[in-house]
Amino acid sequence: MxxxxxxxxxxxxxxxxxxxxxxxxxxxxxxxxxxxxxxxxxxxxxxxxxxxxxxxxxxxxxxxxxxxxxxxxxxxxxxxxxxSGPIKKHENWASEAPDSHMLNRFADSVMHNLSQTLSHVDTEKFDQAVSVLADKENQLFVVGGRITRALADYTFTHMQAIRPRVTHMTSSSATWPHYVLDMAEGDVLLMFDVRRYETNLLRLAELASSRGVKVILITDQWASPVAKVADHIFNCWVEIPSAWDSNIATMMLLEAMIAAVQEKIWPETRERFERLDELFDMTRLFRKFS
The missing domain is CATH 1.10.10.10 (Winged helix-like DNA-binding domain superfamily/Winged helix DNA-binding domain)
Known part of the structure; x- marks a missing residue:
């Protein structure tokens, strides 16, 4: 037993x-x-x-x-x-609304997605992917599709502050050969692809993999075809009561990954943040409060 x-x-x-x-x-x-x-x-x-x-x-x-x-x-x-747990005993998420209300149906779906996503993450593989993303010796390329390009942009904004040598590939596949030209063995390609899966993203992954690039895929629970060539695969549950899929579980995983990369190379990242703040002060982009 x-x-x-x-x-x-x-x-x-x-x-x-x-x-x-x-x-x-x-x-x-x-x-x-x-x-x-x-x-x-x-x-x-x-x-x-x-x-x-x-x-x-x-x-x-x-x-x-x-x-x-x-x-x-x-x-x-x-x-x-x-x-019997306290979370499961709730009657409604929105106490003034019936079970059938969109707020409650949506909340139930989101909580299910978060639970399923977390339960399917192998922590050892998560740590391995973080180590790859934190390796400053290699170039990090980030790309998304029609819907997931927003996730790619969010990732790039953070990773560019955390470490050097980060490239945000445009969502136009016509420009991708220019990026592939500069990819070298050991570089990393972080990809986002959810249903409906994009054929061009699979071809990009195949081209990058053939050059010795490590492919990290963040996808949905059914898994993009890119999974067959990816070195690291993370499945996020996305179904909600909507015509659209949800990115909440995907964002949770992504933010955990970003935080882990930052933590892994914190001394260097801290210096980078300090230099970045100095540059922002020089541009006077943000209002300073005395």
Missing amino acids: PNSSQTVRSLIRSRYESLTQTERKLANSLLENYPAAGLASITIVAENAGVSTPTVARMVQKLGFKGYPQFHKALREELEAQV
Whole structure:
């Protein structure tokens, strides 16, 4: 029996590398809709994941459970513990509005997106990506698509203050060959691509990767085709009750990443901030209060 302080999700992640390809398919299915995907019968869980029932039985044993009933019970108890928590007990986010009000439906969706995004971030891989982004020896290129170019611009504004050698690529793919021309092995390309995925971004990633550039992709839960060539992939949940997808979870991850890069090279970044403030004072761009 696994440690009761460990969630089933954390067990799956910790044993993921030891699983077979078929078992990983099951693991991905369970994590995609956690914990609901594992609360059905073993037959239904197998059917939903597109695997056999013996595969389900083998995998839960690899996780440390005697059998599927014990695995199922652990998930149920975990869900009950979550529901009894103070956050889950709220009646409405906006107390004066009914459950069906847009504010409450939107808040529920956003909280779900944040929870799912955080639960799917591998902290070790996050730290690895931060180290790559903080490496001042290599040029950092940042690019987004039709919608995500705003995220790329936000990233560039911060990264340019934190470290040198940062390039914001325009959203026009016609200009990209000029940037690729200056890319060298070891450089970094931070990309944003969410549905509807842009073909040109995939081609850019392929060109950059072929030159030895490390590609970091921030995408949605379904994953952009760029994922097949990216070195680091981060999935953010984006669905909300709207015709548009949400960038709130993506922004949360991005700001955490920016803060981590700043922290990693803080002594140099602090000096850079001080010099930047001196330049701003010289331009008199901002009002100073005595």
